[in-house]
Amino acid sequence: MTVDPSANFRTRVEQALGDDNLRTALDRATSRLRGKRTTAVAAIDLERLRDEARAIREHSIRRLPEMLEQLERNLIANGCQVHWAETGTEATDIINAIARQHGVRRAVKSKSMTTEEIRLNEALGQEGVAVVETDLGEYIIQLADEPPSHITAPVLHKRAEDIAELFQRELGMHPTTDPTEICAAARRQLRGEFLAAELGISGCNFAIAETGTICIVTNEGNGRMVTSMAPVYVALLGIEKIVPRVEDAILLWQAVARSATGQETTVYFSMSSGPRGPGQVDGPREMHVVLLDNGRTRILERGYADALLCVRCGACLNSCPIYREIGGHAYGETAYSGPIGAVVTPLLADNPATFRELPYASSLCGVCREVCPVKIDLPRLLLDLRHNLTQLKASPRYERTAVRAFARAAERPRTYQRLSRIVRWFMRLLPQNQDGDVSKLPPPLSAWTRSRVFPKPATPGFRELWRARGTQDTTSGDG
């Protein structure tokens, strides 16, 4: 991994852009995912699906408190134990306590960004519990000791060659880049883990309030394994993951499948409502559900309820021209990257200014809004967030001073006119490209021209045009 998520934003972006292998991997993967999505959504009434999906999610967020109570009631009636956590630490404490109570040493986990968000593997590791990631992609990056770089395709930043090399080193696989053989090596290794683990951990795609049901979407079957084979099963979910009815979960599942990978459905959709029933052959003897806030109520408080509608399909990542160039790690130390990540990462943080650059990692082209299955207006959220961060004085001091100075000049026509004349004269002295745009500004403005040109001033200028117009008949239309 060439991108260091703990470096500063500019460094991360430069590291990403400088890595040809990373950019090859990103280009191959996002192009294919976008193509598959386009085909899959062209086959259906996409607008109807988006309207229905959006209505379900809006309904759920508006009625969160009542629906969470209903979910809790039903889970308990089904024989589950329900826990609530305000912070990530509270959640890891709860799960650690469950592990301790059962003497757990080995746990298997299916892919979950929420567990990434609270760094669950680290917390359990400190208690002596080895957590094995069982999603093939997550398993690969766990072996490589890297964080995921995509919400649904965590190892999207690696080429097949990179993965083969890793498996040869870590698992003693014989030299091959054949995905089938790489996959078989992982199956052998992980099958043993599934059967030996004392604890299964999963996230949750949707929680159904009316039945008390935790739904998991997977293609590999690891979701069914972790919810079926270990004697104890823990599901961790953000409180926004709730939907009212069974039908809603089935609809959103299909919306996610089409949007994420262009599938009509994923291979597996597991709906767990409780521990194994009387006389049943397999399934967990205990099922725990941990409901996590960890900043979600704050997202609501900060006025960004729209961000809570997200169903984590990753379509906005695959289509974003910025994500496709820099990949997930360039978004820093966060589980969520891409356009939705640029919104929720600062909002989930205690201090949004820690991630003040992220809302600017967007060209506001709007493609994320077009592909979103729940119609989140991501460009608008990014703009609002930029606005809020400026209000918080999160932008650099020189930028604020410059903008203030410009505002003062712009309020005084004479000053503005005089200044613009000076600027025009000054710009003629600067190096220009063949179009006459300025290719290099002096410091500190050189930050602008490092990656783009500064457009040449218009000739004739607005004031000259105005004067010229003023000599004509002003009543004969306004063009």
Add this chain to the structure above:
Amino acid sequence: MSARPAMARDRILERLRSLLREKRPPFRDPIAHDLPAPPMTVYPPSGRRSLVETFGAKLTELSGSCELVRSETDVAERIAQKICEWVPTGGPERTEVLSWAPGELHVARLEQTLAELDVSLFVPDDMNDQRVRDHAASLAVGITGVEAAFANTGSIALLPAPGRSRAASLLPLHHLVLIPLSRLYPTFEDWLLKLRKRGRLEAMVRRSGQIAFITGPSKSADIELNLTLGVHGPKVVHAVVFDDE
């Protein structure tokens, strides 16, 4: 557990209540309509093909396979043939397959037909028993019935119950799924609607412990989006649809 999580619950709910009271509507551009009424559907209208043809075509497209056995008396025979294709039989050792209890499969003379080929069904009673578990995990073929199957997506729904292990559709490399024609529906939505109308949906979801929807063999595209089959679950899924009416 301790007193703290209980307080966490009340604090979270109280915060949500007061915030949602304050910020109404909480969204920038709310889409005003109500919760959509089922059936909600995302499917294109299916062609003039029969349900079985549609189901078979879809499952085949997803790297599975499907056959229709018209005569009920032939079903056991076809199952036996399929098992022989997949695993060596007739050797010195008996061949065992991991299965649901025969009573759950609704196939006449299944055990007798298989016994003639020296194939027997292993029906686990408790997968927590280490010996049962290890043995079940060593078998190459799993046989299950279905609660329902869905033509438009090539999917099946499985519900665990006594005699119906989750393991049979999950651990072996080959999954043989037996589908009575009466359980084949056009879409998920048709099935849900029927259960909802009869007032059975909620109870079924709650009491089963886990409903699993399965669409084709286990797969991954994590390695540069190359399709690989049999990542954790079965690599081969074959459906035998038979007329039970």
